[in-house]
Amino acid sequence: MKKRKREKRYWSIMLVPHSTNEIKVFKMSSIKYKLLGLGTIIATVIICTSLTITSLVRENKYLNEKIALANNLTEQQTLLIEENEQEISDLKQERIKQSKIAEEFKTLYKELTHKYIEENMNDIVATRSTGRADREFVESASKLKSILEELEKINYSDVEITTDLEDTQEKLTEYMNVVPTLWPTTGSVSSGFGYRMDPISFTRKFHYGIDISAPYGREIKASASGRVILSDWHGNYGKTVIVDHGRGITTLYAHCSSLLVSEGETVNKGDTIANVGSTGRSTGNHLHFEVRVFDTAVDPMEYLDPR
Incomplete structure (x- = not known):
């Protein structure tokens, strides 16, 4: 017996014109049809991958800009803290020569130096990458301002120390006034x-x-x-x-x-x-x-x- 040849399978596409022209028939073998489908899937995967990569590159650029800005803000905040540290250090040295009130004033300033300048300064730098450094710095500056207001209630006989205290408080007040800490309206x-x-x-x-x-x-x-x-x-x-x-x-x-x-x-x-x-x-x-x-x-x- 003769072996029957395996028939090839085709997919036919028929175009039927509105005019009286004859119907056109296009044949496409099954394997070509499968290749066309596979090609379509591959093209879709490539396009989706390209779009994902583009989105990741864009987000990476934004994060780099945020890091650069964070570094810039850290430098400014560090300069402000160093300025306060210098003023506090000068006041401490001067207070050694003064009366009992001056000694109490020096103790408060010493405590302020340890708690604010050293500990909080390290916390601000350490947490900069968490995105909360700005909030912590504002809170620390506000706390320093409150302590200075309490110290202002003490009667000073030293005009120079009183002037230094007022200058420090004025600078902090000016800084806190330009930092947008107040909610602009009430609501969720x-x-x-x-x-x-x-x-x-x-x-x-x-x-x-x-x-x-x-x-x-x-x-x-x-x-x-x-x-x-x-x-x-x-x-x-x-x-x-x-x-x-x-x-x-x-x-x-x-x-x-x-x-x-x-x-x-x-x-x-x-x-x-x-x-x-x-x-x-x-x-x-x-x-x-x-x-x-x-x-x-x-x-x-x-x-x-x-x-």
Whole structure:
């Protein structure tokens, strides 16, 4: 008996024209069809891998920028602490020559040196990579300011020491006034800092601030003292106020319903500058709040007072 030849299997594609032309038939062998399917799968894997790599490169670039900014802030904070350490050291030496009140004053300053300058300084540097160094530094500076206010209640006979104390307190007060520690409005945080699913485009995008849910018209306060550099419509941000606090720090208050300050105006920490709204690219009443250091967005939660 003759062996029957194995029939080849084909896939046929028929094109039927609307005119009277004849029907066109294209044959494709089964193996070609499988190769085409395999090629499609490989191409899909390559495209997905490329998109993933691109996203990782972008996020890595952002993290590198954050590290550079963190190093810059650490240097500034270290300089401020060293300046306070020098002033405290000078006061300690002078107090040795003074009366009993001066001795008590020196003891308090000595305790301050050990607890703040040495221990807290090491903690701030050690925790810089955790993203909480800014918060800890602000808290430490606030604590130092409180201690200096208590020391001010003592009656000093030494005019030079009193002057040094006032200078130190003035510098700390100035520093704390320009750090955005005050919550700009009351309400819950509905969206944090960092990557999130955009509520309008439904794509993964970076959120450069925090959103605070609040009813329409609620007061918005300046988070720190400074000068208003923008009070106008600002693209997708809608009605916006931007305040320059010096030292490279600015804050932004967006989607306002009304603006209560003018450009060039000086505002103090806690002054009312606008009202909550939903102008610009917004899905509802809330305040979008940003903190920028040398025009780079940082997490506002690292500066705002704990609730």
